Amino acid sequence: MTGAAERLDAQLTVAAPPVGRVKLSLNGVARSFGAVRALDRVDLSIAEGEFVTLIGPSGCGKSTLFNILAGLLEPDPGGTLLLDGAPAPSGSLLGRIAFMPQRDLLLPWRTVLDNAILAAEIQGQKKREARELARSMAAEFGLKGFENHYPQQLSGGMRQRVALMRTFLFDREVMLLDEPFGALDALTRALMQRWLLDLWSRYRRTILFITHDIDEAIFLGDRVTVMSARPGRITLDRTIPLPRPRQPSLLTAPEFMALKRELLEAVEEESLKAFAANGP
Amino acid sequence: MSWRTLPRLAAPLLLIALLWEGAVLGFGISPFYLPPLRQVLGAIAALWPAYQSAFLVTLAEATAGFAMGALVGIAGGIAFAHLPRLRRMVLPLFVVSQTVPVIAFGAIVVLWFGNTLAAKAAIAFYLTFFPVTVNTLAGIEAVDPRQVALLRSFGAGSRELLWKLRLPAALPRIFTALRLSAPLALAGAIVGEWFGATQGVGAMLLAALFNEQVVAIWAAILAAAAVGSALFALVALAERALVFWREEL
Ligand SMILES: Nc1ncnc2c1ncn2[C@@H]1O[C@H](COP(=O)(O)OP(=O)(O)O)[C@@H](O)[C@H]1O
């Protein structure tokens, strides 16, 4: 282990490997917007250190679910949401879960480093210390030499890495990533996926990851969950027994293909329903 | 300012000077309508200390009122953005205040404050604070709600949201308002000087008008333009330092 990595591990939380303790548990969580029922009684349980991917047709309520988990949106009364086994009313979740929204939302007046430390800074960490830590992590996030650039000088992939670094530096045990690689080209995306798995194996956060790409969902996840067309609910929860660390060659392996076929069917069915309900 | 800026600023000035001189010579314009530029510049050079002090007096009046107006405008915009009830009660009063013409307002202010710097600054203030208030408010309200949500998910309260997001995001609009109000502040100071002041470019302009000294009128106009440029340059420099990210977009 390098000196920098040791220092990081001392400062950033590295959770214990999964022991099966439930980190996050949802029971009948629902949400309507006026007459539109966006989420329909979602049941989902995520163990500590687990990487769960969530896939579903667009408009089915995935981002709505994330907004609820981040404490930004109140669920309809009736459901329960437990964090570490304790009930977590909506307002109490703010500042407790590291949320990365669909867009990077970097602030154009802040450098790469200062964008990365935004959450840490809001949490009251000293700016100088936070910068120090971010600087030592820059290489790991592929941002070495760009620490003092502004977001508008970066490529899409780099901006996404800054947003991810901001999420990691927020240092919460649960991370919600909403289609973080959705806007990237296929090649960059593949690189970022392996890089994320690498980071995750080192820092062991509990991750819930939204994607619309089945390959990505299988390649990354310990479990793949499929959400139905609106009103969204979890219709399939599939454990992915593929060994880790995962290599790109896995994408063409027969066991991968078998899983993909199974999931594709489930997703296709939901997409057709969404298509029939809303048109293209 | 870099070494490139100077020629960029000087070129249009030189062009205006050439057009002025060329028009006077070429069309044989009577000096009553437009005296040659040489003559105007000569008049300024001959009375340099007087013009210099007039420039400084008016610049001080306009800058004082402008700075106050900017501060009150920004603070007002922030307060209105956070307190909808205050906004409903006070913003209409701000709007009504702007329906009083600056000349009428100036007369009252000079009655109240006498012939002081404060009187002129108050008029400059009167013309500045309103556009700054409105634009600060609009800038704050135009902040991307997704960005607000993100910062709230990090645990940000309204204070952090203001300093780390709302105010920086509103800066481009605030500076647009400041650039528009800088010449207004100058006009306010000059109007203030017309009510019996003995110092400043506005007072010089009025004296020259009464005495029908055409060259002196034009000299006072040039001095006023110099004050306006100085004020504008101050705003532009501050903008370049604070809103640096905009040019890169
Ligand atoms: N703030 C809101 N107000 C009204 N309707 C909303 C709001 N947010 C989301 N919706 C609706 O809820 C549904 C689910 O949206 P969303 O969660 O963004 O879907 P996804 O992320 O899966 O594409 C959509 O039909 C959307 O129009």
Ligand SMILES: [Mg+2]
């Ligand atoms: Mg979405």
